[in-house]
Amino acid sequence: MSGRYDLVIFDWDGTVMDSTARIVECMHRAGADLALPVLDDEAVRGIIGLGLPEAIRVLYPDIDDHGVGRMRDCYARHFVAAEREPSPLYPGALETLAALRDGGLRLAVATGKSRKGLDRVWTGSDLGHWFHASRCADESVSKPAPAMVEELLAELAVRPERAVVVGDTAFDLEMALAAGVDRIGVSYGAHPVERLSPFQPLAVIDALPELLPLVGIGAHIDHEERV
Numbered sequence: 190m191s192g193r194y195d196l197v198i199f200d201w202d203g204t205v206m207d208s209t210a211r212i213v214e215c216m217h218r219a220g221a222d223l224a225l226p227v228l229d230d231e232a233v234r235g236i237i238g239l240g241l242p243e244a245i246r247v248l249y250p251d252i253d254d255h256g257v258g259r260m261r262d263c264y265a266r267h268f269v270a271a272e273r274e275p276s277p278l279y280p281g282a283l284e285t286l287a288a289l290r291d292g293g294l295r296l297a298v299a300t301g302k303s304r305k306g307l308d309r310v311w312t313g314s315d316l317g318h319w320f321h322a323s324r325c326a327d328e329s330v331s332k333p334a335p336a337m338v339e340e341l342l343a344e345l346a347v348r349p350e351r352a353v354v355v356g357d358t359a360f361d362l363e364m365a366l367a368a369g370v371d372r373i374g375v376s377y378g379a380h381p382v383e384r385l386s387p388f389q390p391l392a393v394i395d396a397l398p399e400l401l402p403l404v405g406i407g408a409h410i411d412h413e414e415r416v
Contacts, residue, residue, distance in 0.1 A: 192405020196347045197289055198338060198370070200356035201300040201307065203237055203378030205397070208276035209357075212237055212379075215271060216248070219263035223256070225249055237379035238301050238358035240326030241265075268306075275313050279377065281398040286319045288398075292406040295345060298323040299337040299354070299364070321345060333363035338370055353391070355400060362388035373403060 202208045213233045220228065228248060236244040245252070245260045252260070289296060297320055300307055304325040311317030322344050330336035342352060354365035357378020365372035366388050374385035374393040382393050392403055401407070 194294060194351055194353050194371075194404050196295045196297060196341070196345060196352040197400075197404060198297045198299050198341055198352060198354045198365075200238065200354070200358065200361045200378075201298055201302060201310075203357035204355060204361075204375055205278060205282050205298075206276050206310070207279050209234065209237060209379045211268070211271050211276055215264055215267040216244075218267045219260055220249075222263045223259060225252070225260070234379045238332055238356070238360035240301050240331035241303065243326075243331045244301070265306075269309070272309070272313070275310070278314075278316075279397055281396055285397040285400060288401055288406050289404070290319065292401075292404075294404065294406070295321045295347070297321055297341045297345065299332070299341060299361075300324070301326045301332060301360075303327040332358075332360035333367065335364055335368035338364055338368035342368070342370075353404060359384045359388065362390055373400060 199205050213230050216233045236247050241261050242257055245257050302325055307325050322341050324337035324340055349369040353371040355373045357375045358380045362372045362385055372390045374390040376382050376393050376395050
């Protein structure tokens with residue numbers, strides 16, 4: 190048992206993988222395909238973290254279910270094409286995962302991506318082996334509902350007070366708060382720090398290696414190196 194936690198649950202896009210700009214661009218392209226109103230980047234960044242159908246409904250509240258389906262398909266087509274060149278990890282991400290595992294912590298992912306999308310990223314990057322479990326928005330309930338965290342806790346037999354969620358959006362932290370789990374924000378992702386603060390994170394970190402002492406791991410990592 191390591192420190193105060195047994196389990197670290199990560200969000201993916203904007204927390205571990207530097208894919209925020211790509212998500213915004215692909216959402217703009219999908220909207221253009223369907224001649225939908227042009228949105229600014231900040232509006233699109235604001236929905237990152239939600240499941241894709243939920244995100245589309247927030248951005249385009251006037252479209253019907255058929256329109257949501259068309260938008261989802263267009264977005265997926267653009268994103269898959271863009272991912273032929275994989276998005277990079279944030280600096281120090283791989284070393285942080287290794288230090289956490291070496292320190293005896295279990296790792297999980299709770300993401301707004303679909304299962305197909307997460308598996309595709311993990312297959313292309315060989316990152317899936319770092320994680321003991323994962324939940325995606327299309328196999329659970331979208332953030333900010335607590336379902337993904339609650340299901341991970343049950344699967345891994347971890348008590349809420351022994352887990353922490355790390356994420357870049359208000360949806361991540363609201364999900365964790367609703368599940369009774371500690372939360373740590375990151376400042377470099379989709380949502381600004383002022384959107385994270387109302388959910389009382391233990392800390393908001395500027396780089397993933399800063400997570401280590403917060404969860405009881407003392408290793409130092411040079412987070413200037415990009416993996």
